[in-house]
Amino acid sequence: MHPSIQKKKFRLAEGVVSRRDSQGNVLALYNPFNDSLLELNSSAGEIVRFLTGEYSVEEIVTRLSNEYETDVSEIEQDVSDLIRRLIELEPSSRKKTVS
Numbered sequence: 001m002h003p004s005i006q007k008k009k010f011r012l013a014e015g016v017v018s019r020r021d022s023q024g025n026v027l028a029l030y031n032p033f034n035d036s037l038l039e040l041n042s043s044a045g046e047i048v049r050f051l052t053g054e055y056s057v058e059e060i061v062t063r064l065s066n067e068y069e070t071d072v073s074e075i076e077q078d079v080s081d082l083i084r085r086l087i088e089l090e091p092s093s094r095k096k097t098v099s
Contacts, residue, residue, distance in 0.1 A: 010083055011053035013090050018048070029086075036089045044082050057083070 012018075012029065019028040026045040029038045040048065046067075050060040060079055065072045 005080065005083070006058040007056050009053050009056050010051050010086075012048070012051050012086070031089060034089070038085065038089060043078050047079050047082050051083075051086075 013031065013033070015032055017030045017032070018026045019030070020026055025042065026040055026048045028040055029048070030036070031038075046064060047060065050063065055063070057079055061072060061075050064070070064075050064079075068075075
């Protein structure tokens, strides 16, 4: 993961709607501004829980690595890939990061 992204905090764009299962797990994200739907696997759904603008990428990776017995570099890659994908789906006029 590029060091410049580790301290950044991200949140879902305003208006993005999540589809959840009966346990509250995020299954998909819908962006009505560009009519895009992103279906998520369970790992991505877990990452989305932390995309509130409160946690840095580094904090998300730490929390997930404490919660699951998975290699930190794998979690870093998953978080980075999902954030990159979400940014690509968002219209350029609406892209946001916190701090």
